[in-house]
Amino acid sequence: MDTELVIAAQRGDEEAFATLVVAHGGRLQGVAHRILRDFDLAEDATQQALLRIWKSLPTLRDPARFEAWSYQLLVRACHSEARRMRHWSPDLLLLDTDASADDPLADIADRDQLERAFRTLSVDHRAVVVLHHYLDLPLVEVAAALGIRVGTAGSRLHYAMRALHAALDAAERPAFQEATR
Amino acid sequence: MMRMDHDRTRAVRAWLAAGSDGLSPRVRDNVLHEFPLTSQDRPYWAAPWLQTSSFAVGAAAGAAAVTLAVAMLGAGLFGGIRPGGAGATPTSTPDAPSPTVAPSATPNTLDRSYRDVGFIGLPPPGATPSDPTHTELIEVFWRPVPPYKGAAFLYADGRLIWNEYFGEANSRSTGWLEQSLTDEGMELVRALATEAQFKGQRLRILSPEELPGLLPARAWVDQAVRPYVPSGYAACLFVTEEENPFTESDMTPEEMVAALPRAAADLLGDRPPVVDSSNSYGADSACLELDVADARRLDRALRAAGYEQDGWRNRYLLQDYAELDRPQAGTWWLEVWFEPILPDGTITCSSCG
Numbered sequence: 395m396d397t398e399l400v401i402a403a404q405r406g407d408e409e410a411f412a413t414l415v416v417a418h419g420g421r422l423q424g425v426a427h428r429i430l431r432d433f434d435l436a437e438d439a440t441q442q443a444l445l446r447i448w449k450s451l452p453t454l455r456d457p458a459r460f461e462a463w464s465y466q467l468l469v470r471a472c473h474s475e476a477r478r479m480r481h482w483s484p485d486l487l488l489l490d491t492d493a494s495a496d497d498p499l500a501d502i503a504d505r506d507q508l509e510r511a512f513r514t515l516s517v518d519h520r521a522v523v524v525l526h527h528y529l530d531l532p533l534v535e536v537a538a539a540l541g542i543r544v545g546t547a548g549s550r551l552h553y554a555m556r557a558l559h560a561a562l563d564a565a566e567r568p569a570f571q572e573a574t575r
Numbered sequence: 576m577m578r579m580d581h582d583r584t585r586a587v588r589a590w591l592a593a594g595s596d597g598l599s600p601r602v603r604d605n606v607l608h609e610f611p612l613t614s615q616d617r618p619y620w621a622a623p624w625l626q627t628s629s630f631a632v633g634a635a636a637g638a639a640a641v642t643l644a645v646a647m648l649g650a651g652l653f654g655g656i657r658p659g660g661a662g663a664t665p666t667s668t669p670d671a672p673s674p675t676v677a678p679s680a681t682p683n684t685l686d687r688s689y690r691d692v693g694f695i696g697l698p699p700p701g702a703t704p705s706d707p708t709h710t711e712l713i714e715v716f717w718r719p720v721p722p723y724k725g726a727a728f729l730y731a732d733g734r735l736i737w738n739e740y741f742g743e744a745n746s747r748s749t750g751w752l753e754q755s756l757t758d759e760g761m762e763l764v765r766a767l768a769t770e771a772q773f774k775g776q777r778l779r780i781l782s783p784e785e786l787p788g789l790l791p792a793r794a795w796v797d798q799a800v801r802p803y804v805p806s807g808y809a810a811c812l813f814v815t816e817e818e819n820p821f822t823e824s825d826m827t828p829e830e831m832v833a834a835l836p837r838a839a840a841d842l843l844g845d846r847p848p849v850v851d852s853s854n855s856y857g858a859d860s861a862c863l864e865l866d867v868a869d870a871r872r873l874d875r876a877l878r879a880a881g882y883e884q885d886g887w888r889n890r891y892l893l894q895d896y897a898e899l900d901r902p903q904a905g906t907w908w909l910e911v912w913f914e915p916i917l918p919d920g921t922i923t924c925s926s927c928g
Contacts, residue, residue, distance in 0.1 A: 408611050415606050419598035428591055441602045448610040508590045527584070528591040559583040 400457040403448070411448055418461070419444060421529075422468050426475075428524045431513060435475040443471040462539040465529075469521045469540060476517050504562055511561030519554040522547055689784075689800040690739065693750025695926045696889035696913050697808070697874055698867065704806040705753060705918070707732060712919035713761070715852075716768050725749070727783055730918050733761055733796055736803050737783045738925065748926050751803035751915060754783070760794030805915035808870040809849035809862040809922045813910045824907060828861030834909055835893070836880035842873050849914075852921035862914065862922060870913060877911060889913040889926045 396417065402410035422443060427436035446467050454463050512520065518540075525536045526547075537547040711731040725748075727737035733756040739749045756764060767789060787798060812831040814824040826834075832843045846863035856862060865873060882891045893909040914922040 423598050424596040437602050444606045452615050527588045558587050562583045
């Protein structure tokens with residue numbers, strides 16, 4: 395993926411890096427948005443990560459690993475922004491959703507419970523879920539992107555999904571549905 | 576009837592798939608503007624062709640980048656770019672004596688070098704506190720959108736104390752800066768901010784960088800940008816869980832002070848609290864007032880106990896501190912943040928950006 399551009403940007407080619415920013419910045423922001431669940435913080439994390447990517451790009455030994463490496467820097471930036479979130483206590487915004495008849499999330503209770511459960515997860519756990527279930531990265535690549543062992547990635551994914559599945563089960567319980575009517 | 580695992584996973588995937596994608600114009604503009612001003616790290620192992628400085632490549636590549644950006648994204652892309660000083664190379668000089676920055680040769684804007692003037696954390700040795708030390712806060716402005724993003728505080732004595740996010744004092748913020756307005760200048764600034772409001776008029780916006788172009792010369796007592804040097808600091812104690820900074824702790828201020836290294840705890844006993852005007856640190860924090868001399872003593876006590884400031888430049892992260900085995904699950908860190916007290920006696924998070 396864009397290896398020539400990455401190599402050129404490593405050499406300080408600003409045109410090449412501008413092209414990478416435009417081509418890949420959207421995906422990075424999408425990941426940040428899903429990890430942080432806050433639009434402003436996701437913007438700041440993406441900006442922080444992109445500038446760090448430029449600064450550190452010459453230290454990337456294998457240009458072919460640019461994408462995975464960029465996710466690693468993005469998750470670090472998300473950690474940093476999560477700390478800021480703790481400081482600034484912003485209004486947390488729910489992501490826009492567009493439920494349709496075929497949507498397995500047609501029940502608003504599901505979305506609400508998932509949102510709540512996801513926010514109880516650490517940034518590390520969120521990152522594994524997002525990279526695996528949003529970007530469809532295999533667990534081996536998730537582990538490589540985050541600089542952790544595959545077993546650790548698997549363990550985090552298991553823990554996080556168990557929490558999210560439990561949240562969906564809770565949304566189905568009559569008491570919850572009664573309470574949300 | 577409970578769903579099967581694959582149904583629940585499908586629901587999680589659908590939930591993740593919903594929502595916005597794409598790079599915001601704000602982020603795109605800021606990054607395309609900022610990265611050419613940032614030098615790249617050059618590793619010792621880099622191949623010879625990688626050792627070429629990005630700035631040596633600069634002239635041709637820079638021209639090409641501008642051409643590309645304009646061609647790709649249209650003339651409107653750089654609408655948010657700050658004029659002036661585009662060739663400056665940012666450098667962090669938080670421990671050096673702080674210079675001042677005069678208005679640029681271009682009379683309508685400040686030179687970008689103001690971003691290197693400020694500091695985060697304790698002031699450089701010998702720095703004279705900003706005068707007067709106490710005065711009334713007249714107005715708070717927030718500017719959450721480009722080209723300037725930050726906060727500005729207007730005081731009754733005419734000082735405009737402000738910061739900009741993504742500054743160089745700690746790579747996140749410029750630190751607090753100050754300029755001085757006449758009475759007429761104060762009224763003009765308030766009028767300008769009232770005209771320009773943001774998000775349903777919840778936030779009044781102001782761009783100190785653009786003020787020179789909006790105000791007459793008589794609006795300024797002193798247009799030069801200086802670092803704001805406080806006469807006192809708050810030591811904000813704050814406990815956070817290693818894995819999940821969203822979790823609030825149940826540790827009391829007294830418990831947090833007692834958990835500090837002995838010399839630091841002795842310094843913070845019976846200190847009055849400081850108002851955290853933006854609730855930056857949350858209800859489970861304690862911000863305690865110190866004069867500059869005692870803030871330096873606390874700094875030395877923490878360093879003597881082996882705790883150094885980290886990249887925020889005003890935070891000491893007390894990791895693995897034995898006293899922090901909390902009844903709550905998880906690994907807890909005690910953090911100590913130095914916050915400059917503003918002239919109205921309050922603090923906010925100066926380093927957050």
